[in-house]
Amino acid sequence: MGYRNHLHVCQHCGVVQATASQVGPNRCIVCGERNFSEYVPANTVTLRLYSDFKRAVGERSVDVDIQTPATVRDVLEELVAAHPDLAQNVFGDDGGLAGGTHVIHNHEDVTAVDGVDTPVHTGDELALFTPHGTFDRPEERAQIG
Incomplete structure (x- = not known):
């Protein structure tokens, strides 16, 4: 067989x-x-949300539709488009991740690779989190950053 x-x-x-x-x-x-x-699977990336992001969105994870080729930035921009109040907690002024915000792509910290420009593919998994309890205090998160 x-x-x-x-x-x-x-x-x-x-x-x-x-x-x-x-x-x-x-x-x-x-x-x-x-x-x-x-059966043709959809072009989605699973975005797992932790700590303050989970509370803000009200979901533990969301499937994000992507157009290939795509990057971590594209996935996060889709999240921010659906939840505009998250923008300052996701992206910093320089266009990278906000201070203290972390993204894990398939078990690897994206800051160790290409940051938000890290390529993603259908079926990939991202995890998004901040240090617990610092969501509404960006000045404190920037110091942790």
């Missing part, structure tokens, strides 16, 4: 199945139907 590297979605129940065939499975393992189409 070949690798199961083709994804198909059942048009009846919506379950996604992996097969070695481009045609799709014979029957759905859930509902038994035979109507399948190719």
Whole structure:
């Protein structure tokens, strides 16, 4: 049997199945139907929100649609577009991250790579956080920065 590297979605129940065939499975393992189409995942990046960001947005994580090629900056700009009050806590005056704000991209701190210009791809995961309790005190965060 070949690798199961083709994804198909059942048009009846919506379950996604992996097969070695481009045609799709014979029957759905859930509902038994035979109507399948190719599954194409959306171009999204998962943005996990911690501490003050989680409280401000009201969600633990959000999926952000991206246009490829994309960067960390693009993902954060989408967040700020949906929550304009976060702008000063995400971006600094120089266009980089605000002092004390940290972004982890696939388990690596972006400040150690290319900062907000770090490339992101469909399926990547970002984590956004500040030192706990400093969200409304940017002057204190700048000292931590």
